Amino acid sequence: MREPLSADMFDELCPSPLNPIRFGDKWAALIIRCLEDGPRRFSELRVPLRRVTPKVLTQSLRSLERGGLVCRTVRAGATPHVEYGLTPLGRSMLAPLAAACAWAEEHWDELLDAHEAYDDAAGRPAHVHVSGPAAGPGVHTSGPAAGGPGG
Numbered sequence: 219m220r221e222p223l224s225a226d227m228f229d230e231l232c233p234s235p236l237n238p239i240r241f242g243d244k245w246a247a248l249i250i251r252c253l254e255d256g257p258r259r260f261s262e263l264r265v266p267l268r269r270v271t272p273k274v275l276t277q278s279l280r281s282l283e284r285g286g287l288v289c290r291t292v293r294a295g296a297t298p299h300v301e302y303g304l305t306p307l308g309r310s311m312l313a314p315l316a317a318a319c320a321w322a323e324e325h326w327d328e329l330l331d332a333h334e335a336y337d338d339a340a341g342r343p344a345h346v347h348v349s350g351p352a353a354g355p356g357v358h359t360s361g362p363a364a365g366g367p368g369g
Contacts, residue, residue, distance in 0.1 A: 220256050223266045239318040241311060242285070245270055245278045247318075250304065250311055253288065257303030287311060 241247040245267065252263050260275070267275060279302055282288035287308035291301050304311075322329065337343065 220258075223252055223258065223262055225265050225268065239322065241315060241318070242287075243278050243281060245274065246282060246287075247315055249275075249278055249282060249302075250287065250308060250315060253302060253304045253308070254312060257291065257301040259299055259301055263302065282308070 241250065248267060249263065252258060252266060260272075260279075263275060263279075264270075264272070270278070279288060279290070283290055283302075286305055288302050289305050291303065293299050293301060
């Protein structure tokens, strides 16, 4: 049996607006991470993605399905249900996603400084206030924001 997805799997600031690397829409990288360990029901995905409305989550899942990254499977039985899982093509996104996460964590301070300098020059209040690295496009795997080393 798979472990349930943690409600705090992603930091509340995710997906980070600091990371210039995007995989699909705003939520695609987080959905891919949620499916990394196997298929999940929609209700399971809603736990760590609680800030995503059901409508937007459905749209993101359909987009990933259309792109060949996610498959939707209807399970028959006493209680029929739908599961979403990564296709082989979707699974191949895990390595580039991990690389993007590592890059963003390595350059977190520079990204934060650049955003703050831009907002200061434009006379706008800063949009992002964080104290530690966000590991990539909305994915926290280590560092202060994830409760890992350095925090």
